Amino acid sequence: MKTIPVEAYFVVSMILFGLGILGLVVRRNLITVLMSLEVALNAVNVAFVGADAHMGLVEGQIFALFIIALAAVEAAVGLGIIIAIFRYRYVESTDEITDMRG
Amino acid sequence: MVRFLIFLLFSAWAIVSAVGVVTFANPIYVILWLLSCLIAIAGIFFVAGAELVGALQLLIYAVAIAVFYVFVLTAVPWEKAVKKDSHYRTEGILSLPVVLLLYLEMIIVFLLGVVASPEGKFREAMAKIGNAEVVGSVLFTKYFFAFEVVSLVLLIGMIGAVLIGRKESQTYEDDTG
Amino acid sequence: MEGLLVLISPLTAFLVLGLFGRRIGDLGSGIITAVAGFLSFIFSLAVIPRALEEPFQIKVYEFITVGEYTLEVGFYFDALSTITSAVVTLVASLIFIYSIGYMRHHFGRWTYKFYTYLNLFLFSMLLIVLSDNLLGIFFGWEGVGLASYLLIGYYHEQKKATDSALEAFVMNRIGDWLFVFGIITVFLIYRSLDIVEIFERVDTAESSLIGLATLLLFGGAVGKSGQVPLHTWLPNAMAGPTPVSALLHAATMVAAGVYMVARLYPLFEAAPQTLKVIVVIGSLTALFAALAATSHTDIKKIIAFSTMSQLGYMYIGLGVGDREGAMFHLSTHAFYKALLFLSAGSVITAFHHKEYDIYSFGGLRRYMPITYASFVVGALALAGIFPLSGFWSKDRLIGSYFEWSFAVGVLGVVVTFVTAYYIFREGFVVFHREKEYKEEVKEVGGVMTVPMVVLGVMSILVGLLEGWYMGVMGGRSGGIHVELAVITVVVGLVGIGVAYLVYVRGVIDPKVGYEALRGIHTTFREQFFTERFYHKILAWGYLSYSKILYTVGERQLIDGVVNGVAYITQSVGQGIRFLQGGKLNWYAVALSAGFGLLVVLMLALTVEGI
Known part of the structure; x- marks a missing residue:
């Protein structure tokens, strides 16, 4: 069990999280934005599970389960919103949705 | 040692897939890369000994959520996204320092966490x-x-x-x- | 309690008219005003016996607590304050009745405002008279200034009236400024504003400090009473309606200065230098205003200058130490000056408020006998002819002058001569000269003549109260100085005679006389060029100074800063508006950056903790 150093999990988690954030920022299409968000969420899961494996706990895994559940909800609601926006506006890229302009 | 090699394999797979998620223009490819990434992460979970989480990752994420994305993609015309420029370059460059800052912070948090890590029970x-x-x-x-x-x-x-x-x-x- | 009612009655009338005047109507407002003034007079009379027996204070409530000192709103009733308030309210209520007739042509044009202001005027004056502390006096002082501003500028459609009102206000501000500093100095010296308390401790302070305080207080009185050098507003204040002039000159405004000095006399007595200054200012004003009056032709301005001159008399009286004589002269003067103004107002009313130049009237003694008689009584009283009221008070004052200094006494006699001359010059021109106008002239109505008759009777009789007045005021009752009385009466008669010879007999043609003495005439007429000096030099200098400030300070500096701030704000807004462009990606960046900064903050705090 101890053969994998905990630092490795964290490095992987960090790289994935950074890529997720990067994708969240740079993607133009709304659906791909959401997908980048999934990557970031999974990165957190990796960190939780890695820490658990290192310390011999299960709370991290339980948290990971919760995160999976919430990711499902987030995907459902987010995609529902995308469909609703598309139905009313016929747009699905972020630069065309400027109703939040201050 | 073999376990660590397998871990490295899955990690590399996951990171490459994530890069694909961020870079590819066509949403169909992006979904495929995401699926690949999720499967790789499930592999990491298995390697870490978290079988339950890994199984659920495969079942819920890699099957249910990914399929959900595919469904939605059929509802909106993804062809449009292919024709247009799929990325914001300015924002991408601007966000790099932010991402680096987050990395830095995560490292610090991790170091602090190692200091304070409790004993497993x-x-x-x-x-x-x-x-x-x-x-x-x-x-x-x-x-x-x-x-x-x-x-x-x-x-x-x-x-x-x-x-x-x-x-x-x-x-x-x-x-x- | 009746003491407070003196104040409450005009205050109530003021509030009622101010709030409901439009409903009540103009005539109703006039009647309410007159009734309120008269009630106030009755209450004043009622409170006199008690005050003469034993002076008493009424504290109404605690106003402000400053450190160890608690300022209370309170009133002090003694012989001086109660008798003055009785005189003020009597004269004021007669003028109020008169004003119903005088303002009749103005009814229907919100004249209730006029009566509201009149009530405010009377209330403020009573506040000055009855307050037992300097701040209360100051409140009344400012109230009088405000009411006079409103009333002088009552014909606000005329530029002359608004200008005069503004001038009165500004001149009074200068005086009030000094007055405030005087009050502050008094407080610094005695740590109290209660006059009764101050009088008990007058001697505890250094005389130089008291001198400073009294000089400043007297500066306020100079502004309020129109003494040199703050005098120019007083003749110009004639732009207001005539009842206002009468009120201003007889009862309320200008008397406030004299009364204030008399009220605080124990303080002034402790500062002999200030008294000398008062004598100098008073003498200057008495002579100067009397000379100016000889050359003016405005029916009201002559009387206004006469008031200045008489106030000068009172100030000399105060300066030479005859407080009772000065206050007695103030009382008699209130009656006959009100009478003169009301007579002039009758003439103006008879000419439909159009003519003010005395040469446009003439021969009125045949058409307006009551007005004529009133004017003559007032003029004789002013000239100090035996046995009218002016004789008694003036005789006593000039006697006091001679006791103090021969020169001041001579000045008093000279001014008596000039006074008799100018007032009868006006009287002869208005009432005796052959008429040159066409229209019919009628005597004014009863509502105007009755107050004049009452005032006339008072002007004749009030002098006989001298003995009683001096008794209750605690002054020495010297009786009349026979040789002095003969001299002043003779001098007065000579003055009247000169006016008679020139303006009725035509021994010298006045126009030829004016031509021959053009230089002197102009000098007198222009009030020794003081007004011109103020306008051309001081006002002009101030205006140019303001213009420089405007072009450099205002336009360049302040506008620059203000516009610069606007410009910077605008550019910053232009620069960062993309942040609120509604672009989700920017929001995502901002979200991440904000989260990162928060974690930095948290880490900084945590690391600090470790």
Whole structure:
């Protein structure tokens, strides 16, 4: 069990999280934005599970389960919103949705 | 040692897939890369000894959510996204320092966390009765309330998604007009 | 309690008219005003016996607590304050009645405002008279200034009236400024504003400090009473309606200065230098205003200058130490000056408020006998002819002057001569000269003549109260100085005679006389060029200074800063508006950056903790 150093999990988690954030920022299409968000969420899961494996706990895994559940909800609601926006506006890229302009 | 090599393999796979998620223009490819990434992460979970989480990752994420994305993609014209420029370059460059800052912070948090890490108390139990049972028993005893709340959140999310995504009736549009 | 009612009655009338005047109507407002003034007079009379027996204070409530000192709103009733308030309210209520007739042509044009202001005027004056502390006096002082501003500028459609009102206000501000500093100095010296308390401890302070305080207080009185050098507003204040002039000159405004000095006399007595200054200012004003009056032709301005001159008399009286004589002269002067103004107002009313130049009238003694008689009584009283009221008070004052200094006494006699000359010059021109106008002239109505008759009777008789007045005021009752009385009466008669010879007999043609003495005439007429000096030099200098400030300070500096701030704000807004462009990606960046900064903050705090 101890053969994998905990630092490795964290490095992987960090790289994935950074890529997720990067994708969240740079993607133009709304659906791909959401997908980048999934990557970031999974990165957190990796960190939780890695820490658990290192310390011999299960709370991290339980948290990971919760995160999976919430990711499902987030995907459902987010995609529902995308469909609703598309139905009313016929747009699905972020630069065309400027109703939040201050 | 073999385990670590397998871990490295899955990690590299996951990172390459994530890069694909961020870079590819066509949403179909992006979904495929995401699927690949999720499977790789499930592999990491298995390597880490978290069989239950890995299995659920495969079942819920890699199957249910990914399929959901595919469904939605059929509902909106993804061809348009292919024709247009799929990335913001300025924002991408600008966000790099932010991402680096987050990395830095994560490193610091990690170092602090190592200093303060508590001693494991489930190690022996996991060795004896297996990871899935321990996780399940803790989840349904200690975190039962949280579990119920999450189920409620799922229900609310489902209702909300249905409400948001359904087609509006004609009379409703008249009201807004 | 009746003491407070003196104040409450005009205050109530003021509030009622101010709030409901439009409903009540103009005539109703006039009647309410007159009744309120008269009630106030009755209450004043009622409170006199008690005050003469034993002076008493009424504390109404605690106003402000400053450190160890608690300022209370309170009133002090003694012989001086109660008798003055009786005189003020009597004269004021007669003028109020008169004003119903005088303002009749103005009814229907919100004249209730006029009566509201009149009530405010009377209330403020009573506040000055009855307050037992300097701050209360100051409140009344400012109230009088405000009411006079409103009333002088009452014909606000005329530029002359608004200008005069503004001038009165500004001149009074200068005086009030000094007055405030005087009050502050008094407080610094005695740590109290209560006059009764101050009088008990007058001697505890250094005389130089008292001198400073009294000089400043007297500066306020100079502004309020129109003494040199803050005098120019007083003749110009004639732009207001005539009842206002009468009120201003007889009862309320200008008397406030004299009364204030008399009220605080124990303080002034402790500062002999200030008294000398008062004598100098008073003498200057008495002579100067009397000379100016000889050359003016405005029916009201002559009387206004006469008031200045008489106030000068009172100040000399105060300066030479005859407080009772000065206050007695103030009382008699209130009656006959009100009478003169009301007579002039009658003439103006008879000419439909159009003519003010005395040469446009003439021969009125045949058409307006009551007005004529009133004017003559007032003029004789002013000239100090035996046995009218002016004789008694003036005789006593000039006697006091001679006791103090021969020169001041001579000045008093000279001014008596000039006074008799100018007031009868006006009287002869208005009432005796052959008429040159066409229209019919009628005597004014009863509502105007009755107050004049009452005032006339008072002007004749009030002098006989001298003995009683001096008794209750605690002054020495010297009786009349026979040789002095003969001299002043003779001098007065000579003055009248000169006016008679010139303006009725035509021994010298006045126009030829004016031509021959053009230089002197102009000098007198222009009030020794003081007004011109103020306008051309001081006002002009101030205006140019303001213009420089405007072009450099205002336009360049302040506008630059203000516009610069606007410009910077605008550019910053232009620069960062993309942040609120509604672009989700920017929001995502901002979200991440904000989260990162929060974690930095948290880490900083945590690391600090470790």
